[in-house]
Amino acid sequence: xxxxxxxxRDTQARLRALLxxxxxxxxxxxxxxxxxxxxxxxxxxxxxxxAVPIVLATLAQLAIITVNDLDLSIGPFVSLVACIGATLLVxxxxxxxxxxVACVLAYAAVGALIELRQIxxxxxxxxxxxxxxxxxxxxxxxxxGASPGWLGTAMSYQTPFIAAPIVWSVLIAIAGHILLxxxxxxxxxxxxxxxxxxxxxxxxxxxxxxxxLYGIAGVFGVLSGLSLLGLTTSADANLALRYTLLSIxxxxxxxxxxxxxxxxxxxxxLGAITLTLAASFLxxxxxxxxxxxxxxxxxxxxxxxxxxxxxxxxxx
Amino acid sequence: xxxxxxxxxxxxxIRFEGVGKTFGRVRALADIxxxxxxxxxxxxxxxxxxxxxxxxxxxxGVYAPxxxxxxxxxxxxPHYDANAARKAGVRCVFQELSLCANLTVAENMTIVHPKLRxxxxxxxxxxxxxxxxxxxxxxxxxKGNELVSDLTLTQQQMVEIARGFTVTDAPxxxxxxxxxxxxxxxxxxxxxxxxxxxxAESGITCLLITHMLGEIERVANxxxxxxxxxxxxxxxxxxxxxxxIIQAMGQxxxxxxxxxxxxxxxxxxxxxxxxxxxxxxxxxxxxxxxxEIVGFAGLAGQGQTEALLAIYEAATSHGAGRMKAxxxxxxxxxxxxxxxxxxxxxxDLRWLLGGAKRKRGxxxxxxxxALVEAWRTKIGIRGAPMGAGILSLSGGNxxxxxxxxxxxxxxxxxxxxxxxRGVDVGTKxxxxxxxxxxxxxxxxxxxxxxxxxxxxxxxxxxxxxxxxVTRVLHADECTEEALLAASFEEQAA
Numbered sequence: 001x002x003x004x005x006x007x008x009r010d011t012q013a014r015l016r017a018l019l020x021x022x023x024x025x026x027x028x029x030x031x032x033x034x035x036x037x038x039x040x041x042x043x044x045x046x047x048x049x050x051a052v053p054i055v056l057a058t059l060a061q062l063a064i065i066t067v068n069d070l071d072l073s074i075g076p077f078v079s080l081v082a083c084i085g086a087t088l089l090v091x092x093x094x095x096x097x098x099x100x101v102a103c104v105l106a107y108a109a110v111g112a113l114i115e116l117r118q119i120x121x122x123x124x125x126x127x128x129x130x131x132x133x134x135x136x137x138x139x140x141x142x143x144x145g146a147s148p149g150w151l152g153t154a155m156s157y158q159t160p161f162i163a164a165p166i167v168w169s170v171l172i173a174i175a176g177h178i179l180l181x182x183x184x185x186x187x188x189x190x191x192x193x194x195x196x197x198x199x200x201x202x203x204x205x206x207x208x209x210x211x212x213l214y215g216i217a218g219v220f221g222v223l224s225g226l227s228l229l230g231l232t233t234s235a236d237a238n239l240a241l242r243y244t245l246l247s248i249x250x251x252x253x254x255x256x257x258x259x260x261x262x263x264x265x266x267x268x269x270l271g272a273i274t275l276t277l278a279a280s281f282l283x284x285x286x287x288x289x290x291x292x293x294x295x296x297x298x299x300x301x302x303x304x305x306x307x308x309x310x311x312x313x314x315x316x
Numbered sequence: 317x318x319x320x321x322x323x324x325x326x327x328x329x330i331r332f333e334g335v336g337k338t339f340g341r342v343r344a345l346a347d348i349x350x351x352x353x354x355x356x357x358x359x360x361x362x363x364x365x366x367x368x369x370x371x372x373x374x375x376x377g378v379y380a381p382x383x384x385x386x387x388x389x390x391x392x393x394p395h396y397d398a399n400a401a402r403k404a405g406v407r408c409v410f411q412e413l414s415l416c417a418n419l420t421v422a423e424n425m426t427i428v429h430p431k432l433r434x435x436x437x438x439x440x441x442x443x444x445x446x447x448x449x450x451x452x453x454x455x456x457x458x459k460g461n462e463l464v465s466d467l468t469l470t471q472q473q474m475v476e477i478a479r480g481f482t483v484t485d486a487p488x489x490x491x492x493x494x495x496x497x498x499x500x501x502x503x504x505x506x507x508x509x510x511x512x513x514x515x516a517e518s519g520i521t522c523l524l525i526t527h528m529l530g531e532i533e534r535v536a537n538x539x540x541x542x543x544x545x546x547x548x549x550x551x552x553x554x555x556x557x558x559x560x561i562i563q564a565m566g567q568x569x570x571x572x573x574x575x576x577x578x579x580x581x582x583x584x585x586x587x588x589x590x591x592x593x594x595x596x597x598x599x600x601x602x603x604x605x606x607x608e609i610v611g612f613a614g615l616a617g618q619g620q621t622e623a624l625l626a627i628y629e630a631a632t633s634h635g636a637g638r639m640k641a642x643x644x645x646x647x648x649x650x651x652x653x654x655x656x657x658x659x660x661x662x663x664d665l666r667w668l669l670g671g672a673k674r675k676r677g678x679x680x681x682x683x684x685x686a687l688v689e690a691w692r693t694k695i696g697i698r699g700a701p702m703g704a705g706i707l708s709l710s711g712g713n714x715x716x717x718x719x720x721x722x723x724x725x726x727x728x729x730x731x732x733x734x735x736x737r738g739v740d741v742g743t744k745x746x747x748x749x750x751x752x753x754x755x756x757x758x759x760x761x762x763x764x765x766x767x768x769x770x771x772x773x774x775x776x777x778x779x780x781x782x783x784x785v786t787r788v789l790h791a792d793e794c795t796e797e798a799l800l801a802a803s804f805e806e807q808a809a
Binding site: 013182183184185187190191194195197260261262 | 415427434463465
């Protein structure tokens with residue numbers, strides 16, 4: 001290997017790591033050119049308002065993708081949490097809190113079950129998505145309910161200088177990054193996604209790793225549902241169904257891979273924001289909302305193609 | 317070394333007494349008695365499947381032995397698992413690397429060292445890893461923050477080896493190196509062997525499993541020779557050389573050998589033989605004529621399977637040399653059976669592709685049934701009705717179905733990729749008989765096997781080493797010694 005080759009490889013790797021940030025800039029710059037007001041405190045707050053629940057749902061999905069699984073139930077789960085928040089949590093706060101804790105524990109139990117019985121996660125979570133939806137409809141047959149007062153206050157809290165959604169996203173990204181990427185426990189948990197056989201061979205429990213990660217996913221799902229409820233102030237059993245695919249897209253956009261435990265928390269948060277902005281991007285262009293989903297898909301395809309090209313460059 | 321029994325006892329680190337391990341009905345280890353003493357370097361040699369890796373997995377606490385007992389420091393250790401092994405100071409450098417590709421070099425340290433936690437763990441891990449890398453492989457240039465997936469295979473193996481020698485809480489007292497030089501280049505392999513000598517002198521017991529007998533000759537104090545799951549000889553270091561190790565490995569010559577002369581080939585040599593160029597730069601020429609049984613031998617993973625696949629590709633692609641070929645997979649679970657299909661569906665699959673006549677464009681079900689029934693009696697598939705799922709059969713019977721699949725077709729060339737792996741003796745005999753019968757009818761067999769006895773059924777044997785043929789042995793020259801010598805031929809590089 002000549003030094004020139006190493007630098008080339010390094011540049012490619014760095015470029016790949018920067019891809020989520022580059023795609024965010026690529027969406028952000030045209031928006032700023034068209035609507036400079038977006039830069040303002042109020043503008044950015046308005047534009048990114050809905051980013052916080054998406055960011056949280058994305059991190060829930062990321063926890064699951066870390067161990068090479070996929071969660072197809074996160075959207076219905078977030079909806080269910082919002083419904084619990086809009087009904088039980090208002091009427092009987094203790095019962096509501098208990099229900100939310102039970103949700104998290106159920107997630108952890110599902111993780112343990114998937115590892116113990118070696119069932120494909122896609123099958124289990126697909127089945128669970130109907131369970132969550134059904135429970136949500138039982139709790140709240142028609143859209144309505146109310147957000148608990150404290151939740152609304154928290155979500156409309158005005159941070160100084162920089163709009164609240166940006167501050168929240170940054171805080172979530174940093175906390176997640178430290179927990180999963182920097183601590184030794186987080187590293188071991190990611191190891192379970194990278195080489196499960198080696199982990200088992202050195203005496204680590206994969207069941208524990210999976211249960212932990214699914215539990216973390218449950219926690220982030222609950223946070224996502226509550227923050228969504230705080231923003232919308234009422235709930236609906238179908239409120240967040242699109243979060244399932246959106247969260248997967250955001251993780252992949254942020255540099256995550258379906259197998260091998262390669263994920264990036266910061267990248268995933270950037271990916272979630274990029275996808276949120278992409279929806280507004282077309283709105284600014286006066287193109288109907290019908291095209292927005294397609295647009296998000298197009299962004300995803302472009303970014304993933306770029307990544308494949310970069311990886312191919314590295315390998316050669 | 318002239319040590320008395322008493323001091324020998326004191327120097328014993330781990331003792332195996334009658335240790336055995338079975339997987340289902342397959343006996344991987346039987347009656348192992350061995351004492352690993354402090355500060356020695358034990359070389360372990362043996363053919364593929366001799367039980368070396370299983371023995372090491374037991375020592376590393378990955379598998380619990382099914383019989384026998386393990387003693388650590390003179391104390392019986394009834395619950396000897398991965399954690400107990402770590403506490404006893406046993407580390408293992410696995411042949412298929414046990415690094416997590418998604419983590420950095422330093423992060424991979426956390427997997428073997430539970431003590432690496434809390435503030436500053438990353439700095440500690442990086443320092444430990446870099447020091448050890450520098451000690452074993454001076455001038456390696458690794459920084460510790462590289463992702464393992466970005467490293468070359470050589471660098472990954474270096475990291476895996478260095479990690480085995482790092483110390484946090486439990487001391488390192490015994491390190492198992494399973495084929496450590498398989499992806500190292502000559503220079504780094506040299507550095508490693510020198511380090512192994514130094515480590516042994518400083519009191520760390522090193523176990524070196526390798527097919528490179530020259531390496532064992534260089535560093536080992538004692539050489540353990542394994543065969544068929546047992547220890548067949550322990551040679552002192554000064555007596556161990558390539559010739560004596562090979563001799564010890566081959567001392568159990570198979571009694572039941574089909575005399576080469578007894579097999580009469582139909583004189584079909586007037587046909588032009590088939591020729592294929594395989595291997596690296598298509599340099600290796602493989603020849604076979606009609607009705608011949610050609611063997612592929614050598615250590616596992618020396619390019620035999622790749623050569624078979626290349627021949628299959630050449631035989632099935634358009635152009636000259638196209639002929640009807642069928643493939644019998646050795647790794648049944650991965651390449652052979654369709655697990656949710658019935659035995660009959662698994663059997664007549666290749667026949668549907670070539671040999672079957674269609675009835676009004678559809679499968680002729682009556683003919684398929686007749687074919688399956690004929691092969692069931694011919695090859696003796698026992699244990700389940702033909703309509704039952706393939707997995708209801710035992711492994712040996714599944715393998716018979718795969719044979720029947722290939723033989724019931726119109727294929728003239730049958731390629732076999734170690735087809736008797738994990739198959740019992742009775743089934744093996746049935747398979748050998750079938751191969752001979754079919755060869756007599758003019759079918760050509762190319763047979764890769766890791767069991768040297770089976771090569772006595774072959775008319776000619778190509779011995780592979782590093783994806784190239786080192787020797788071609790004719791039936792009368794195909795002795796155990798010749799095979800071993802050719803398998804272990806090391807390039808003069």
